[in-house]
Amino acid sequence: MFDSILQNFFNALQWGSFYSLIALGYTLVYGVLRLINFAHGDIFMVGAYIAFFVATFLLGSAISPPMALALTVPLTMLLTAAVGVSIERIAYRPLRRKGANRLYVVITALMCGLILENGNLALLGASRKSFPQLLDKTVYALGPVSLTNQKVAVIVCTVLVFLFLQFVVTKTKIGMAMRAISYDKFAVPLMGIPLDTIIVFTFILGSSFAGLAGLLFALSYPVLDPYMGAMVGWKAFISAVVGGIGDIRGAFVGGFLLGFVEILVVAFFPSTYRELIAFTILLVILYKKPTGIFGVAGTTKI
Amino acid sequence: MQRASAPLLTILGLAVVLGLAHLGIIDGYVQTVLMFIGVNIILSSSLNIVNGYMGEFACGHAGFMAVGAYVSSILNIVLFTDAKNFGLELLPPQMTIIAFPVVLFLGGLAAAITGLLVAIPSFKTRDDYLAIITIAANYIIISTVINMESIGGPRGFMGMKKILFAMEDTFDAPWMLFWVALFTVLCVAAIRRLMSSTYGKAIIAIKQDEVAAEIMSVNTNRIKLVAFMFSSGLAGIAGGLFAHILGYINPNSFGILKSTECLVMVYLGGMGSLSGSVISAVIFTILLEALRFIIPAVDTALHWVHLLPADYELSQVWKWVIIPLLLIVLMQFRPEGIMGDRELSDVFPRLKRYFSFS
Numbered sequence: 059m060f061d062s063i064l065q066n067f068f069n070a071l072q073w074g075s076f077y078s079l080i081a082l083g084y085t086l087v088y089g090v091l092r093l094i095n096f097a098h099g100d101i102f103m104v105g106a107y108i109a110f111f112v113a114t115f116l117l118g119s120a121i122s123p124p125m126a127l128a129l130t131v132p133l134t135m136l137l138t139a140a141v142g143v144s145i146e147r148i149a150y151r152p153l154r155r156k157g158a159n160r161l162y163v164v165i166t167a168l169m170c171g172l173i174l175e176n177g178n179l180a181l182l183g184a185s186r187k188s189f190p191q192l193l194d195k196t197v198y199a200l201g202p203v204s205l206t207n208q209k210v211a212v213i214v215c216t217v218l219v220f221l222f223l224q225f226v227v228t229k230t231k232i233g234m235a236m237r238a239i240s241y242d243k244f245a246v247p248l249m250g251i252p253l254d255t256i257i258v259f260t261f262i263l264g265s266s267f268a269g270l271a272g273l274l275f276a277l278s279y280p281v282l283d284p285y286m287g288a289m290v291g292w293k294a295f296i297s298a299v300v301g302g303i304g305d306i307r308g309a310f311v312g313g314f315l316l317g318f319v320e321i322l323v324v325a326f327f328p329s330t331y332r333e334l335i336a337f338t339i340l341l342v343i344l345y346k347k348p349t350g351i352f353g354v355a356g357t358t359k360i
Numbered sequence: 361m362q363r364a365s366a367p368l369l370t371i372l373g374l375a376v377v378l379g380l381a382h383l384g385i386i387d388g389y390v391q392t393v394l395m396f397i398g399v400n401i402i403l404s405s406s407l408n409i410v411n412g413y414m415g416e417f418a419c420g421h422a423g424f425m426a427v428g429a430y431v432s433s434i435l436n437i438v439l440f441t442d443a444k445n446f447g448l449e450l451l452p453p454q455m456t457i458i459a460f461p462v463v464l465f466l467g468g469l470a471a472a473i474t475g476l477l478v479a480i481p482s483f484k485t486r487d488d489y490l491a492i493i494t495i496a497a498n499y500i501i502i503s504t505v506i507n508m509e510s511i512g513g514p515r516g517f518m519g520m521k522k523i524l525f526a527m528e529d530t531f532d533a534p535w536m537l538f539w540v541a542l543f544t545v546l547c548v549a550a551i552r553r554l555m556s557s558t559y560g561k562a563i564i565a566i567k568q569d570e571v572a573a574e575i576m577s578v579n580t581n582r583i584k585l586v587a588f589m590f591s592s593g594l595a596g597i598a599g600g601l602f603a604h605i606l607g608y609i610n611p612n613s614f615g616i617l618k619s620t621e622c623l624v625m626v627y628l629g630g631m632g633s634l635s636g637s638v639i640s641a642v643i644f645t646i647l648l649e650a651l652r653f654i655i656p657a658v659d660t661a662l663h664w665v666h667l668l669p670a671d672y673e674l675s676q677v678w679k680w681v682i683i684p685l686l687l688i689v690l691m692q693f694r695p696e697g698i699m700g701d702r703e704l705s706d707v708f709p710r711l712k713r714y715f716s717f718s
Contacts, residue, residue, distance in 0.1 A: 094488060149691075
């Protein structure tokens with residue numbers, strides 16, 4: 059009994075890591091722009107596909123798997139960041155310049171997500187891609203609990219990304235600018251801060267970590283399909299909100315919370331109850347704490 | 361007389377369409393498209409109450425549709441047919457003509473009560489947190505249905521065609537088209553009446569500034585409750601109509617994609633514009649159906665000029681690339697949707713002579 063709980067604990071850590079990594083991207087963009095970037099889940103999917111193509115290309119040109127992995131990580135992050143930034147450039151920035159209602163920007167984001175997933179399906183076909191084996195699987199047995207190196211890598215990566223983002227946002231100048239934009243978007247350019255540069259930087263950070271999440275996901279579950287980002291994306295958004303959207307600690311904790319809830323539900327109930335129970339618990343949390351776990355209630359001036 | 365001409369024209373137009381359908385001049389496919397236009401009009405204009413007029417961001421409208429669809433079809437099947445798992449009929453099938461609107465209304469009522477699920481948490485949360493509550497509510501409704509084996513679970517639920525046949529046996533007419541037309545007109549009129557009443561003004565006040573509205577003695581909780589229940593109830597009616605048009609429903613057809621469709625229609629038409637919602641629902645449905653024919657035509661054309669590799673075929677998936685792309689392009693040129701927050705009668709003031717709403 060205790061062993062299975064411990065085993066599930068590690069499974070939940072791994073599963074929650076993906077939610078956390080994607081939720082960090084959601085929360086970064088939301089924190090700066092007050093924009094729910096619904097395309098983010100699909101950027102994660104694009105990341106997984108980019109990782110697939112890069113990895114097969116590298117393996118095809120006779121590079122050893124560990125070397126290929128070492129090259130795939132930065133290349134994937136770079137290319138996915140390019141996708142995220144071009145979406146911002148093409149779709150969001152003109153709307154922002156025109157001063158459109160923010161809900162229209164949200165709808166545009168939803169549409170970008172639909173284009174990414176259905177465009178992928180239309181171009182590459184419905185056949186699922188299987189990701190090449192880049193990392194040899196080693197199983198460490200810690201007493202009754204077994205851990206694979208992939209699982210450890212995923213969890214460690216998530217924690218490192220979280221610490222890195224926390225450092226960037228709270229300690230560096232560019233992070234200070236990001237926080238300033240979220241505080242007052244109109245006063246910031248007056249202080250000589252380049253608004254667009256900071257926003258592009260935010261998208262680079264968010265998208266590259268979504269790409270990393272896609273790569274890690276493809277390593278752990280090596281079957282890719284165009285709709286893999288949709289469900290994970292919605293859930294990551296939900297976990298970001300439960301943590302308190304706009305707060306990096308909130309996204310990190312919220313992702314793991316959702317991972318734990320889902321894995322525990324699957325462990326004790328039939329798996330079809332997963333969403334039902336998980337979302338009910340999240341609704342209860344949100345009902346008790348309407349601004350999320352780390353959220354601060356905003357004050358309204360009249 | 362002049363002021364009544366717009367309603368009279370509407371009734372006349374619908375009567376002509378029903379007559380043509382009854383004589384078989386309009387074929388079944390066109391009838392189905394017309395019915396889907398009606399359902400989409402109800403969906404987009406009802407979501408417009410919450411998203412457009414009240415300024416909240418609700419994105420789980422398909423969930424309420426699912427509740428209405430399931431409740432009304434189960435009621436109909438229990439009452440009027442001898443289905444395998446629900447026993448013999450309780451009432452004579454001839455009564456379907458009278459009972460259908462009542463059953464549809466009950467489905468809407470069930471959806472409105474489900475709307476409470478969203479309304480009560482929304483008292484405390486502000487702006488974007490409502491998005492997650494509605495998405496979660498949508499998922500909760502869908503997975504509840506999936507887990508209920510007695511109503512088909514993930515396999516879906518069918519048998520609603522029998523109700524339609526019972527109606528047509530009793531009195532030969534295009535009944536489904538009639539009901540859709542009737543409820544569409546009723547729904548649009550109801551929303552128009554609601555929005556021009558005191559409640560409607562209070563809903564718009566919440567959009568402008570919630571705190572200020574509260575200070576000006578608007579009972580925001582009550583208004584939110586009314587708006588959500590009204591919106592979700594109408595979505596439930598739309599769901600009931602949808603179920604009876606198709607004769608088959610399954611939980612996955614009420615997922616997030618359907619909710620996204622509703623959102624697209626609202627924002628395409630413009631936030632807070634009833635005529636915008638109606639226009640965008642018509643355009644959207646027709647576009648969706650037209651692409652069904654345009655895509656194969658483009659496919660043959662491109663193959664003919666050898667622009668596409670011979671083994672690649674443009675599939676219907678492209679539909680869901682083209683529509684979002686069109687919407688993004690539209691947003692670049694007209695960021696406030698087709699109508700913005702104006703009604704048709706604001707754009708053409710002369711129209712006001714032809715109808716009257718108190």
